[in-house]
Amino acid sequence: MRLTRLILLALFGTAAVACSPSTDGPTEGTTETAAAPEGDENPLLAPSALPYGAPDFMRLRDEHLLPALEQGMREAREEIRAITENPEPPTFENTLEAWERSGQRLSRARRVFSQLNAADGNETRQAIAREIAPLLAAHDDAILLDPALFARVAALHEARDALALSAEQTRLLERRHTQMVRAGAALPETSQARLREINQELATLQNRFQDNFRDDAATFGHVLHDRESLAGLSPDLVSRAAADARERGFDDAWVFTLAEPVVFGVLREAEDRGLRETLYRAYKNRGNNGNEFDNNALAGQIAALRAERAALLDFPSHAHFIADDNMAGHPDAVMEMLDQLWTPALANARREAERLQQQIEREGDDFALAPWDWWFYAERVRAAEYAFDEDQLRPYLELGRVRDGAFDLAAELWGVSFERREDIPGYHPEVQVFEMFDADGRGMGLLYMDFLARPSKRFGAWMSAFQVQSALLDTAALVTNTSNFGPATEGEPVLLSFDQARTLFHEFGHAVHGLFSEVRYPSLSGTAVARDFVELPAQLLENWVPEPEMLARFALHHDTGEPMPVELVEALGAARRFNEGFAATEYLASSLVDMAWHLRGSAAPLIEDAIAFEDAVMRGHGLIPQILPRHRSTHFSHIFPGGYSAGYYSYIWAQVLDADAFEAFREQGLFDRELGEHLRRTILAVGDSRDPMEAYFEFRGAAPSIEPLLERRGLQPVEQAD
Numbered sequence: 001m002r003l004t005r006l007i008l009l010a011l012f013g014t015a016a017v018a019c020s021p022s023t024d025g026p027t028e029g030t031t032e033t034a035a036a037p038e039g040d041e042n043p044l045l046a047p048s049a050l051p052y053g054a055p056d057f058m059r060l061r062d063e064h065l066l067p068a069l070e071q072g073m074r075e076a077r078e079e080i081r082a083i084t085e086n087p088e089p090p091t092f093e094n095t096l097e098a099w100e101r102s103g104q105r106l107s108r109a110r111r112v113f114s115q116l117n118a119a120d121g122n123e124t125r126q127a128i129a130r131e132i133a134p135l136l137a138a139h140d141d142a143i144l145l146d147p148a149l150f151a152r153v154a155a156l157h158e159a160r161d162a163l164a165l166s167a168e169q170t171r172l173l174e175r176r177h178t179q180m181v182r183a184g185a186a187l188p189e190t191s192q193a194r195l196r197e198i199n200q201e202l203a204t205l206q207n208r209f210q211d212n213f214r215d216d217a218a219t220f221g222h223v224l225h226d227r228e229s230l231a232g233l234s235p236d237l238v239s240r241a242a243a244d245a246r247e248r249g250f251d252d253a254w255v256f257t258l259a260e261p262v263v264f265g266v267l268r269e270a271e272d273r274g275l276r277e278t279l280y281r282a283y284k285n286r287g288n289n290g291n292e293f294d295n296n297a298l299a300g301q302i303a304a305l306r307a308e309r310a311a312l313l314d315f316p317s318h319a320h321f322i323a324d325d326n327m328a329g330h331p332d333a334v335m336e337m338l339d340q341l342w343t344p345a346l347a348n349a350r351r352e353a354e355r356l357q358q359q360i361e362r363e364g365d366d367f368a369l370a371p372w373d374w375w376f377y378a379e380r381v382r383a384a385e386y387a388f389d390e391d392q393l394r395p396y397l398e399l400g401r402v403r404d405g406a407f408d409l410a411a412e413l414w415g416v417s418f419e420r421r422e423d424i425p426g427y428h429p430e431v432q433v434f435e436m437f438d439a440d441g442r443g444m445g446l447l448y449m450d451f452l453a454r455p456s457k458r459f460g461a462w463m464s465a466f467q468v469q470s471a472l473l474d475t476a477a478l479v480t481n482t483s484n485f486g487p488a489t490e491g492e493p494v495l496l497s498f499d500q501a502r503t504l505f506h507e508f509g510h511a512v513h514g515l516f517s518e519v520r521y522p523s524l525s526g527t528a529v530a531r532d533f534v535e536l537p538a539q540l541l542e543n544w545v546p547e548p549e550m551l552a553r554f555a556l557h558h559d560t561g562e563p564m565p566v567e568l569v570e571a572l573g574a575a576r577r578f579n580e581g582f583a584a585t586e587y588l589a590s591s592l593v594d595m596a597w598h599l600r601g602s603a604a605p606l607i608e609d610a611i612a613f614e615d616a617v618m619r620g621h622g623l624i625p626q627i628l629p630r631h632r633s634t635h636f637s638h639i640f641p642g643g644y645s646a647g648y649y650s651y652i653w654a655q656v657l658d659a660d661a662f663e664a665f666r667e668q669g670l671f672d673r674e675l676g677e678h679l680r681r682t683i684l685a686v687g688d689s690r691d692p693m694e695a696y697f698e699f700r701g702a703a704p705s706i707e708p709l710l711e712r713r714g715l716q717p718v719e720q721a722d
Helices: 003-012 062-084 092-101 104-119 123-144 147-158 167-183 189-218 235-247 260-269 273-284 296-312 318-324 331-362 371-386 399-414 498-515 535-542 548-554 566-574 580-598 610-621 650-668 673-684 692-700 707-713
Strands: 222-224 254-256 417-420 432-437 443-452 462-467 477-485
Touching: 062 092, 062 104, 062 123, 062 147, 092 147, 092 167, 104 123, 104 462, 104 477, 123 167, 123 189, 147 167, 189 296, 222 273, 235 254, 235 260, 260 273, 260 371, 260 477, 273 371, 296 318, 296 580, 296 610, 318 331, 318 580, 331 371, 331 580, 331 650, 399 417, 399 443, 399 498, 399 548, 399 673, 443 498, 462 498, 477 498, 498 535, 535 650, 535 673, 548 566, 580 610, 580 650, 650 673, 650 692, 650 707, 673 692
Parallel strands: 443 477
Antiparallel strands: 222 254, 417 432, 432 443, 462 477
């Protein structure tokens, strides 16, 4: 059952509201590569002796990566060939289960390499990624477009009502059949040939896009020699800038990079307006500097290829193709939601801009509010109107204690515990590995936590997995949480902003979604669910962070151990809805840009200037000049190299669900174990083994209501927005 039919009437049937987002993944190929040393067994190809079969990063070297990927592809092809050449008639066991068992060595190598390249990239790994991306795309197509494999799956799908399959088996058959049809297996050979070309081109271009904006950002470093320009900056931020300067060979200077904690720290704190503008422009212009890392043309090429692929599959646009296999069902439902949220969000943002302009003038300045001023003056207004300065929270949000707070929440809701495993290596010295135990002491899997920013790590925060849970394969989940906090200054604690604390809980929500999986088939495991449903567990856990009962458990002063003062907790609660118009508008702007890119048909002219296209889209929607989209097109990693193309709306879509789900905990108790176990059984454990809305119905007992989201965000109906 579509979410559209269930909640959009509730959402838009009377009055639209403005919301803000959460803060917020064959043809033969040969290559020349350095061989592993004589007698050196590749740890990605040999069984691991570590608990749960964890990757042995102590033995893994870069020269192991490409051979493991190549060997994995060869083995996977042979395993598929054994299925298609089986003379026996197709059965669920000899076709679908055999397919689920295949390719495990490749899956392992692919997952490990993907995380290494994203979280600790280097020139060698980036070169491997450029080389292997089109080969992997060709490999995937060779399986999904294999006519003999499709014939067997189609025969089973046709006879599914007579096969006496379990519910999970039926779901697997439906999903695999849909996957192959959407890949083009039912198309004529000429169309399939072009699809293969498109997928290989896309793999190459998407990889280049990711490398470009990462490398473009890495080249930036704003050097300051004037101490007066540091006015307003916290000692922590100043010490980090001094450390970055020393690392780059500057004495008596400060260097400001484009690490997100640095950029947003400057935007909130720096009294020097020129410093704010410099950092803001550099951050927003990643991939848009007319150099060898420019992504303007690449964005247009990627969008055009996606549109052509959608046309081959008989969809009007890539957005239609994506929505068809997600909860939204059709891009019209997405655009209806975005358009009706946009009006009140923008109205709220205009009022907020006026208030910030008044603050500027009250302080004796006569310039017009610009985008790089917003954070700074929002903090001034927050302090004046709510007696609340976000920097007051930082001493109480030490990274280790916030992490332990997330663990404590999991213990309360599900009875699980986490134990540090010093004997299991991470892929970087900063990675911490934890084993999760169920209430009965049963080990359930591993969580790799990689928190700190470093030049080798791409921007943002994400969850991924080295291995997924599967009863068929007898495997447990090995999941990762990766963020960009800090970076750490030697001898100093890592103190988080409130948004960063929410980010930690958000990614932890994804992690437990993977760790709690209890399904048989790996392709249905954990977070392998609809894109506009996958954010529900992550966003749900964010709700606990500002609750006074939760803060009392982890918000302790890093130096004294004293709990966060009651008056500060109360001020935090009072200010939670402050600046909501801005937050909603910059998120919705990016969502609208995403849809504009991907609603274009295959006959639309090629876009060569991505920023000009984006600016035109925003002018059409009336975006005010004081706000830019949260992610500009030339570094919009969610939609160009990432998996959220035509799906960035998912965060706000899932907010309806998470706010409604959290209301159940408000009603029954924030730490109610029985309700937590119910959530685990109905949503967290089932992966994609059942329809997501059916799972939500079982958890909540009814269709989701929009009202909890309205209350949580303090949103106004359209008729009250002006």
